[in-house]
Amino acid sequence: MTLETIQSAWWELGVLAFPDQDLSPEQQAAFSAQFGALDVYPFMTPVQSHPNVIPIIKEPDAKLNFGGGWHTDTSYLEKPPKATVLYAVETPPEGGDTLFADARAAFDALRIAEMVLTPRGLIWGLKQVGMQRTNRYGKTWTPINLLANIATQHLGLKWDPCHSIAKNTPPLFANHPGLF
Template identity: 55%
Template sequence: MSPQSLQIRRVAGALGAEILGVDLSQDQSDETIAAIRSAFVEHQVIFFRDQSLSPERQVAFGRRFGPLNIHPYVAGMAAHPEVMEIIKEPEDKLNFGGGWHSDMSFLQHPSIGSILYAVETPTFGGDTLFASQAAAFEALTPGLQATLERLNAVHSAGREYSAKGHSAQKRKSMSVVEAEGAVGEFVHPVVKVHPETGRKALYVNPAFTMRFDGWSKKESRPLLDFLFEHCRYEGFTCRFPWRPGSVAMWDNRSVWHFALNDYPGQRRHMRRVTVDETPAAARVAAE
């Protein structure tokens, strides 16, 4: 497969593109991977249709972009711990990934991106929304942009994976452990500069951002609430309707996502691998 055979079609103004002409189950040349990565960086979330990915092939594809994460709270597949199976059975009430968020910001070195593959989808519903945090930053006034660029924020898994957290709730076909005790707090810039494009994006997260560094939770709440509302404005978003064999790959450094839970009594089965940010890349991004 040559990069020239790839077709890239934008799906929305703020972010998102569908890539045609590639079979992800096959080994890809360095040139093709570079072309996919370029589209990923430019469009922030990219989509593929009609793929047939075994867990082994999904892992192999993900590793072309960096080391893969093993989730600290959600058990992966026994033979492939890097592969998280995200399953909502017909009797489950809560889905996994509901609510706006970006993945893994509660780590010292957050993830670069996530690659989600649809194994089984409901007959209706179950779409995923994506929101560009680069577009969200660029829509702010210069004064607020300058203020936010001077701030850092504290991220932690403690709330989302506590006993009452959305992600920690019991689901029939997923094994999730609660975050107990000191799960760690990590400080990240409120405005993240993309290491490959230099484009600035807001990096706050309704699921994992606890407060601004050096501020109390009470002091932080009004500004965080404003940002959380601003960041999900419809004009910053795109929507992806799933069907079996679909793949979405999004940039956690500049994208929020929201898995809709609008398919009661139906099964939805997805597999996710997450590409970690390396310490070296983190240092470059911080400079």
């Protein structure tokens, strides 16, 4: 199978699986690098043998599951990577599922001109407003109240969320470099 075949299938299908692989971190990184430059994940400690490979481990008795909530990897970056390569070393006999969504199909189905109220927040003018997250300690925050907290308590600034929404809210839809 050629790299072009893999890239074409990935672009068409969105998610690819290659079962029964035996890869070292170096081999995983080398495979991944064929699709573009690799990033260093800033919040996790990589494996000793490669700075671009991070272990994601959930012990059976652990209550927390890193990345267990619905998310998009590194969506906080201005130019996020175009893909994430996952390699399962050990999986539980049941559970441990990773779900994927087709964001392109969701975008195509969205009526851009409408304001959409979702259970997790408001989509307004192609901006994300009030997307709610709950951290591991049960505290709920939104980007708006998080920015307000930083501005008022840590920087000593006055905060007008109505004025700031249009200027400081990240776009809901972003193009990945090299894909669009």
